[in-house]
Amino acid sequence: MTMPTPGPMSPWPPAAGGCPYSTAGYPPAPAPQQPLPIHGPEFSANPRQTYDRLRAQGPIAPCEIDYGVYGYITTTYRSALYLLRKTPSIFLKDPHHWQALREGRVPADAPALMMMRPRKNALWLDGYDHTRLRSAVTDSLSWVDTHALTASVARIADGLLDRLMDREHPDLVTDFADPLPMRVLIEMFGCPPDIGQTIVTSIARLFDTTQDAARVNTELEEACLALTRLKRHRPGYDVTSWLVSHPAQLSDEEMIQQILLLIGAGTTPCTNLIANAVLLLITDDRFSGDLHTGVRPISHALDQVLWDDPPVSSYCPLYLREEHTYEGIRLLPGIPILVSFAAANSDPALAAGSDRRSGNRAHLAFSAGIRACPAPDLARVITETAIERVLDRIPDLTLACQPAQLVRRPGTFQSGWTHLPVAFPRTTFTVPNPSRGPR
DSSP: OBOOOOOTTOOSSOTTOSOSOOOTTSOOOOOOSSOEESOHHHHHHOHHHHHHHHHTTOSEEEEEEETTEEEEEEOSHHHHHHHHHTTTTTEEOOGGGOHHHHTTOSOTTOTTHHHHSOOSSTTTOOHHHHHHHHHHHHHHHHTSOHHHHHHHHHHHHHHHHHHHHTOSSOBTIIIIITHHHHHHHHHHTTOOHHHHHHHHHHHHHHHTTOTTHHHHHHHHHHHHHHHHHHHHHSOOSSHHHHHHTSTTOOOHHHHHHHHHHHHHHHSHHHHHHHHHHHHHHHHOHHHHHHHHHTSSOHHHHHHHHHHHSOSBOEEEEEEESSOEEETTEEEOTTSOEEEEHHHHHTOTTSOOSHHHHTTOOOSSTTOOGGGSOSOHHHHHHHHHHHHHHHHHHOTTOEESSOGGGOOBOOSSSBOOBSOOBEEOOGGGOOOOOTTSOOO
16 A cells, blocks of 8 residues: 555545555554644653554554654554664665655744754765764764763762752752763863853753754754864864864864764763663662662663663654555655654564563664664763662652653653652762772
């Protein structure tokens, strides 16, 4: 069957009739009158319910990415992995293939546009340009000293926890998970505080798909350019300087986009991962007991979170080279197909349960194929060290509200919490002890 071009009130299924999907194992669902939205308050309140409804339509389903922005989304582990592994042989990343964008049919003020527009970075380019820029990124990140990074994260975490102790109403997102990645990345990239603050605040607002996304994007690019020019004149021992001096000889525009890509991937998703993991650890007895007795390492709990609540829920929009059929679904080129890591990891076709997923790294939270995260180990160093410091310093941490009262961060592409109010007996708050070994 041919997938209809997603749009408002698109007919579904097509007039040709017949079973809309040939994939076995998924129950039939009522035909929707228009693509389901994967944005807005209703979606953010219960994203898994939306993924289940989309999955009932098949392994790839039409969706509304944002107001006036339409596309497809993968709904199963198998379809997500297929798209990632078939890039670039069948699927491409360059948004210049996006037909609606070329024809001016994407609202200029759509917040999601800033997260999907063409950019000269390793994420959005194909072929030689992708290889060249990705090599600059991976080479520069490989110079990061993980021992020094661990010490830096522990130092920053302890400083934030010291201040959190004095808060009347401590919030683990606002007071810890939000500022920690920002400060770590500012040091890694050699950012002066003012430039670093602008970069990270702007990226967070883009992930939240705010209505002033175009202005935020301009401010973000100006800050990245200022950092690039600073490092061209005064290089240091940092990722920005290594990118500047790389044999690929990146232009100012390419530098702007690589900095934006790397800091964006290392801040808001890291914030979400820390908060999601801490929430699991203080509310789920399967993990809290084992962690306090040292039976199960933090890394296993982190893998459980990466399965159940990945910090980047859906992203990696892809475009077909030409018309293609997948599991009986005829897909047309020119339409973005989002890879949903959250829908893939929650696919009921996969075995569920903490015993199978704890310590299992087959999740797609770091993507896969040639587009996989270039530095998952650095992400783990930051998040695991941060969580270690929380558990070491505040062993009796509890949630200060009912889980049902927590509110998810808005946006199509992320999964996190706006706030995570916590409580603890002040007498149990310990002094820093960074020398303690990993759990």
